[in-house]
Amino acid sequence: MMFEKYVNLLKNKSIQITPQRLEILRYLDKHRNHPTAYQIYTDLKKNNPSLSKTTVYNSLEILNKHNIINSISITGLESRYDIINEMHHHFMCKKCGRIIDIEITCPNIKKTLEIGHKIEEVHGYFKGKCKECLEKEIDKHES
Amino acid sequence: MMFEKYVNLLKNKSIQITPQRLEILRYLDKHRNHPTAYQIYTDLKKNNPSLSKTTVYNSLEILNKHNIINSISITGLESRYDIINEMHHHFMCKKCGRIIDIEITCPNIKKTLEIGHKIEEVHGYFKGKCKECLEKEIDKHES
DNA sequence: TAACTAATTTGTAATGATTATAATTTTATA
DNA sequence: TATAAAATTATAATCATTACAAATTAGTTA
Numbered sequence A, B: 001m002m003f004e005k006y007v008n009l010l011k012n013k014s015i016q017i018t019p020q021r022l023e024i025l026r027y028l029d030k031h032r033n034h035p036t037a038y039q040i041y042t043d044l045k046k047n048n049p050s051l052s053k054t055t056v057y058n059s060l061e062i063l064n065k066h067n068i069i070n071s072i073s074i075t076g077l078e079s080r081y082d083i084i085n086e087m088h089h090h091f092m093c094k095k096c097g098r099i100i101d102i103e104i105t106c107p108n109i110k111k112t113l114e115i116g117h118k119i120e121e122v123h124g125y126f127k128g129k130c131k132e133c134l135e136k137e138i139d140k141h142e143s
Numbered sequence C: 001t002a003a004c005t006a007a008t009t010t011g012t013a014a015t016g017a018t019t020a021t022a023a024t025t026t027t028a029t030a
Numbered sequence D: 001t002a003t004a005a006a007a008t009t010a011t012a013a014t015c016a017t018t019a020c021a022a023a024t025t026a027g028t029t030a
Helices: A004-012 A019-030 A037-045 A053-065 A109-113 A131-142 B004-012 B019-030 B037-045 B053-065 B109-113 B131-142
Strands: A069-073 A079-083 A089-093 A099-102 A118-129 B069-073 B079-083 B089-093 B099-102 B118-129
Touching (some): A004 A019, A019 A053, A019 A079, A037 A053, A037 A079, A053 A069, A053 A079, A069 A118, A109 A118, B019 B037, B019 B079, B037 B053, B037 B079, B053 B079, B118 B131
Parallel strands (some): A089 A118, B089 B118
Antiparallel strands (some): A069 A079, A118 B118, B069 B079
């Protein structure tokens, strides 16, 4: 029951169902904060001490290849992961490091198709200072 | 004369002028194929054997911080670099690995400003199969 | 159900990009 | 020219990711 949703996701793409893959999917569904592979690994290891880092990487790769999850490059350091829902963009705060979903779609897709390249993924990200960090700065100046 | 353009770029931002920084800028101006730090390093080392990898990284960082160059995250593996001209997006071919400039601007900037985060950088990238790789595939099927 | 094959998981080691550090050199300034 | 600050260099360390081989698990067939 608990994993039915994720079982179906895998079945639809005829990917073999394993407990590890289901756990990773459930994790990404619950944690929408764009975790790194390492974060997923350490958190899931708590309930499954024999979990291997390699498994996490392998699973993320196969899930990404089948468009069940999204691998996003923003930081330049590591990849972040996202369970796929509607298309959206990301905002990374240079101050606190948070990555925030931005609920807009890209209106450029049509244009880019005309160039002749086949578009399979659309990624957009912004960098700057997030609302919260901006407000903290104002507070400091006022005090 | 040769480096005047780059000297001015640095002067305008009051960044200290060094031969290494000028060479890196000239390299990025000439090579618009989004090279990695390592590519820049090995190519420039040919004419300057004492060049250090750390210098390349340090220079790229300071140039990026002052918005003279752009650091782009697409591959998840490494950062790529771009001398800044007009705003554009990127396309990465999953087959041949090339990163191609896409000459469109992002019409989302206005929208995102309304959310309250301060946008300092706008990045967009697409992934898929490039025109050339697509054509090669067709050729194969026809033969 | 048992036996067999293929796929997955695991643990460890290797790789590759980037960063830290300290000594040396260069540049800017008095 | 002497001095201080900044940049460069070389090396070592770190961190994310990948390669590899052995052990385990899942799927299939008799």
